[in-house]
Amino acid sequence: DVYSPQYGIENPDILPSRLTSVNVSNVFYGIMFDAGSTGTRIHIYSFIQKGLEPPQVDSEIFESVKPGLSAYVDDPEQGAETVRELLDVAKQTIPSTHWHTTPVVLKATAGLRLLPEQKAQALLLEVQELFEDSPFLVPDECVSIMNGTYEGILAWITINFLTGHLYGANENTVGILDLGGASTQITFLPQAEGTLHAAPKDYISSFEMFNNFYKLYTHSYLGFGLKVARLAVLGALDAKDVDSRRFTSSCLPPSLKAEWKFSGINYKFGGIKEVPSGFQSCYTEIIKLIQKKLDQQDEIKRRTFYAFSYYYDRAVDAGIIDVEEGGVIRVKDFETKAIEVCKDFNKATKGSPFLCMDLTYITALLKEGFGFYDNTELQLAKKVNNIETSWALGAAFHLIQSLRSTA
Numbered sequence: 273d274v275y276s277p278q279y280g281i282e283n284p285d286i287l288p289s290r291l292t293s294v295n296v297s298n299v300f301y302g303i304m305f306d307a308g309s310t311g312t313r314i315h316i317y318s319f320i321q322k323g324l325e326p327p328q329v330d331s332e333i334f335e336s337v338k339p340g341l342s343a344y345v346d347d348p349e350q351g352a353e354t355v356r357e358l359l360d361v362a363k364q365t366i367p368s369t370h371w372h373t374t375p376v377v378l379k380a381t382a383g384l385r386l387l388p389e390q391k392a393q394a395l396l397l398e399v400q401e402l403f404e405d406s407p408f409l410v411p412d413e414c415v416s417i418m419n420g421t422y423e424g425i426l427a428w429i430t431i432n433f434l435t436g437h438l439y440g441a442n443e444n445t446v447g448i449l450d451l452g453g454a455s456t457q458i459t460f461l462p463q464a465e466g467t468l469h470a471a472p473k474d475y476i477s478s479f480e481m482f483n484n485f486y487k488l489y490t491h492s493y494l495g496f497g498l499k500v501a502r503l504a505v506l507g508a509l510d511a512k513d514v515d516s517r518r519f520t521s522s523c524l525p526p527s528l529k530a531e532w533k534f535s536g537i538n539y540k541f542g543g544i545k546e547v548p549s550g551f552q553s554c555y556t557e558i559i560k561l562i563q564k565k566l567d568q569q570d571e572i573k574r575r576t577f578y579a580f581s582y583y584y585d586r587a588v589d590a591g592i593i594d595v596e597e598g599g600v601i602r603v604k605d606f607e608t609k610a611i612e613v614c615k616d617f618n619k620a621t622k623g624s625p626f627l628c629m630d631l632t633y634i635t636a637l638l639k640e641g642f643g644f645y646d647n648t649e650l651q652l653a654k655k656v657n658n659i660e661t662s663w664a665l666g667a668a669f670h671l672i673q674s675l676r677s678t679a
């Protein structure tokens with residue numbers, strides 16, 4: 273793909289009619305749907321652009337519904353209905369004069385990647401028909417499954433844009449860690465020459481955004497998202513006799529018997545009374561799923577990483593960070609909390625019986641998977657400057673850029 277952004281006046285189709293002079297600030301909108309494995313979200317952005325400068329984000333409206341599209345695997349119409357509800361928010365918030373110039377796009381991630389191709393396509397087709405019947409601008413490939421490389425790159429673009437690292441000097445860019453329900457991404461801009469050589473070839477991707485060129489290290493690990501990892505720990509992934517079995521793990525309260533629904537399937541699960549439960553046995557269980565499965569780069573131990581999605585949510589649930597503030601933590605804070613939670617299931621797992629397992633998984637993923645030090649600092653952030661930390665903003669920028677270059 274080659275992107276050649278052209279700022280300003282080239283494309284009357286996607287810019288508001290007020291754009292007649294490059295000296296005037298211009299407002300325009302973009303709608304990005306994130307069809308994740310655990311939920312569907314709409315991001316409605318308003319952008320301001322001055323002259324030939326790259327666009328700035330003015331504001332974001334964010335709404336979400338659960339469960340995700342993949343839960344409607346056998347009822348695509350109902351799945352599209354959840355998207356319609358969110359699209360109504362866009363109609364309520366974007367001035368109708370701008371509807372026909374506002375692009376609407378949906379990108380699905382790991383939940384749909386894991387479905388049989390035909391079922392995923394049926395869901396996407398329903399959504400596409402919905403978009404085509406809407407008053408918004410519908411670009412080519414308005415509805416698709418995003419590849420994991422883009423998921424990482426676009427989240428990296430978002431965070432570095434929001435933290436002011438995108439233009440000019442690249443030395444201080446930050447890395448990103450995204451932990452979804454079904455997949456997880458790591459992305460950073462290598463500074464060490466050795467990283468570019470040591471990395472598997474397909475982990476290095478070149479990307480152009482707003483006339484800057486980036487050579488990024490990025491990879492999406494399918495099946496390593498938090499919720500699919502739970503199924504892996506329980507031995508329930510691809511199990512045949514799901515209805516008749518109860519899946520167990522030492523990462524769960526020993527006396528627990530419960531049910532859990534993911535991606536439309538109901539799982540019976542519980543703890544084990546016969547063997548010792550707790551952090552050590554849980555960690556041993558989980559390490560088997562992680563060891564030697566992920567690429568490790570030495571450089572990441574010394575770089576700044578922003579971590580969000582389930583890294584953030586579970587840190588909040590565990591009381592490591594404040595739900596509004598986020599903050600800087602160290603990798604070992606997840607481990608310390610995991611040990612505490614796994615020791616006293618009754619005390620600490622109110623809310624979720626999975627907290628011990630999830631914190632232990634996150635600890636193992638960071639240390640044994642990516643190879644972070646105990647002392648590596650992580651920036652936990654849900655929003656930066658009031659905008660969601662997610663690949664969606666990067667995807668909206670990318671969309672604007674590609675619409676302009678093909679106009």
Ligand SMILES: O=c1ccn([C@@H]2O[C@H](COP(=O)(O)OP(=O)(O)O)[C@@H](O)[C@H]2O)c(=O)[nH]1
Binds near residue numbers: 340454
């Ligand atoms: O705009 C968003 C989108 C997702 N999430 C978080 O992402 C995780 C869920 O991942 P998702 O459903 O996107 O799964 P994926 O398809 O990425 O594996 C949860 O922690 C959500 O809170 C978020 O914080 N903001």
Ligand SMILES: [Ca+2]
Binds near residue numbers: 309452
């Ligand atoms: Ca996601």
